[in-house]
Amino acid sequence: MTDLPELETDPEAVADRRDEVAGAIRDHASGLARALARVQGGDYGRRAFTTDAGEWTLKYEAGDVEFLLFEPRSGEPVYVVSTKQPPEPDALALAARDYAAFVRAFDAWVDSLAGALDDAPTAFPEPTDTSDIVAERERVLARIREVCTTMVGELDRYEGDQYGTFTARVNGSRWELKRDGAQVSYLRVGGSDGIYLLSQYGPPSVPDLKELAPDVAAFVDAYNEHVTELTETAEELEV
Template sequence: MTDLPDLSTDTEAVAERRDEVAAAIRDHASDLARSLARLQGGDYGRRSFRTDAGEWTLKYEAGDVEFLLFEPRSGEPVYVVSTKQPPEPDALALAAGDYAAFVRSFDAWVASLGGALDDAPTEFPEPASTADVVAERERVLSRIREVCTAMVGELDRYEGDDYGTFTARVGGSRWELKRDGAQVSYLRVGGSDVVYLLSQYGPPSVPDLRELAPDVAAFVAAYNEHVAELTDTAERLEL
């Protein structure tokens, strides 16, 4: 029987060389990815670069290379760097032969950005203060909060539950006052486009407050009418 050649040594050598080349490219591409991330900004991004042999796409995530794709003019695309296994040796060899051209294309793009901001202005008008309008908003909201606190206090005393709501339609919109005991949980207006006039999350915008503030009086009037109905019902009770 003829002895067969031992191919395991050759296979291991090819795999080791493949891993060595792939690791070297990954280390270098990581530096490019960090530079690209600094120039483009953000934690995620990508950019493509053309060479005579094809197109390279460098994608970064959290400032490091996520993948490096080489798409030759003829042949299958090669993920030179990726989160998966390394490419086949012949595919890696094809890409490695054009990697230097890719780096030159990257460098040329970086060089093209030189002086791009030379004429960018750095002197700007002073921003207008919002202190007065914020103070005015708080003045209006404080009065709304004061009235609503009085309303929920009365509702808490009447209903006796830990939580409750009072709703009314004002100007075609649904108003809802929710209480947590005798404290205001929120006052909101609307349905799918709801606006919170009072809440734990923050104040409404000034345009929303300006639009809705005139209807607060009508909401309070609806509450007073509700209480009057309850009073009338109580007066008609007979023992």
């Protein structure tokens, strides 16, 4: 049997050295990613840095490096750090030779931000207190809820169903009072995408309440007319 030539270079040694270099860059780039995330803010982001040999893009996610891409001025781009397979040894070697230049570009960018906030003001006017506005809103809403609770109580008495609604059109808008037994479920103005004056989700805005509160009386009048019609109908019943 003819003797086969032996490999002059051990592939395992090449792979081990590739993993060693890639791991060292990843560990270092992780620190850069954390620093970039702190400066830019947020859990996700990226930034590109230019060197004489090409462009580097550092992308971070959840404060750690997601990928580090090197795009040389000539040749194919290489993901020096990524969540996929490690780069080819020759591509990694090309990127590794420029990695120090990338770090210097990163440092230069950070240095350029020094003093950027020196003149930024930190003294601001005191926010106006809203407690009186909120208290007034609660007072108006409490009265609206009181009236509507009386209405749904009466509706529950004669309709007999556990759930129901009373609707009326006021100044061109559809008002809907929904009840759950004798309790108010909601008072909504303007259909399914409208404004909830009463609901389980929270109060309306003060501007919305200011606009719609004057129409509550007309809505109650519409209810009273509805009850009057029912009363007249009942009086006409014969047994």
